[in-house]
Amino acid sequence: MAYVYHSPILTVDAVIFELVDGELNVLLIRRTNEPFQGAWALPGGYNAAGDTTRQALARVLTTKVGVEPGDLPLVEQLYTFDTIGRDPRGDAVSVAYMGLCQQLELQADDSVQTPTFYPLGKLPELAYDHADIIKYALERLRSKVTYTNSIFALMPGRFTMTQLQQAYEAVLGRPLDKRNFRKKMLALDVLQPTEDYYQDGAHRPALLYTFKKQDFQSLTGSLD
């Protein structure tokens, strides 16, 4: 190890998902610098020596979009993308993370980069290869929710069975059968019915549930 190695620049990028009106949204910022000035992009930034990639992620989210680690019940590393020869900033390697949260209030004063949640169906043109990273994250999320309870990270503390079904439908991008869905969910034994009902309009009130565990579990079987 007598040689001195010059390492590539290390960066982190974040794909933050939340549900808005039954649609999956992703958090974007508007770039204020070249390259891709003015284009929308995933929040990201440099990973400084001494920081783990998760620490760098937390720093980027706090400073650039005002999202605190506590806002994200689930954070998962996705993949590490080589941007050598593709990133105009130069040789870089970027570690991408996915974070899930309930609907967040973003402070308007967070930065001039106007962090904004965009529905997946209406994404603007994106800088770098960020469209690919989002696609990758969505695939991962879809497979995750089918064999774990990770959907909990997108849900409020209490929710109706219909809201839960809509969350799954938003993530999976396809409709599910109501009866099979409820049967399956109850059989999985991850939901705790509360004593309370949610009253929405001129119809029967819906029983509210919570998750028995607010952390990862592997589950079995498919949904519908």
Next chain:
Amino acid sequence: MAYVYHSPILTVDAVIFELVDGELNVLLIRRTNEPFQGAWALPGGYNAAGDTTRQALARVLTTKVGVEPGDLPLVEQLYTFDTIGRDPRGDAVSVAYMGLCQQLELQADDSVQTPTFYPLGKLPELAYDHADIIKYALERLRSKVTYTNSIFALMPGRFTMTQLQQAYEAVLGRPLDKRNFRKKMLALDVLQPTEDYYQDGAHRPALLYTFKKQDFQSLTGSLD
């Protein structure tokens, strides 16, 4: 971005699997330097600026263990491990890759680091957190072979159905039912029977098969 960032050291580590006598083996080297001098470890090394992580991986494998990229029909990125505060060399981030190959002849003169394939059941004490990385790789491999054809990367060009079953059993770590296995494999339509038979001993010769495609495919259904 007027600031100058000092990035962590970036390294790559490789988990190279091959099958030996129906057991999954992993390629290790003996460390010649501190830290962990004399301990066994995964082959790994620095990622220089200008190199993608895959290029760095290829360089490490060629120079340290004499394995060429062409020897590995399947290479997959596993996970990026933060070694900040854990790696005595200092702040580092390491991208781990998994590679699959058929049984390789390692040149004895490759280095003083004596690259050696160890059966997973008889691993020595390992440097760093390399035991965890191997465990992670094995989990990934197990899940991969159940929904893709990636087992092809561990098999010779022609093989008998029993050899294929043994490969699955070695990876999954459990016995499979012969009739169900054969039924399933043939139904998947990924195997091409040849005209030839493999004659081994005092018993009926076995039909030789090849894979129809020597690249990735997603498959459906479970094995036994």
Next chain:
DNA sequence: ACAAAAGTGTTAAGAATACACCCATGT
């Protein structure tokens, strides 16, 4: 009384599992 979402069971089809004997060969 009606509109609107909540809630509830059964049946049919397909997939996974368990299981035992005959076949071809060399000695």
Next chain:
DNA sequence: ACATGGGTGTATTCTTAACACTTTTGT
């Protein structure tokens, strides 16, 4: 003729998928 691994089919269980009406509430 016997020892060895190759090769084959069926019955059972479990999982998935399809499908329509009653309940509770507000207006």
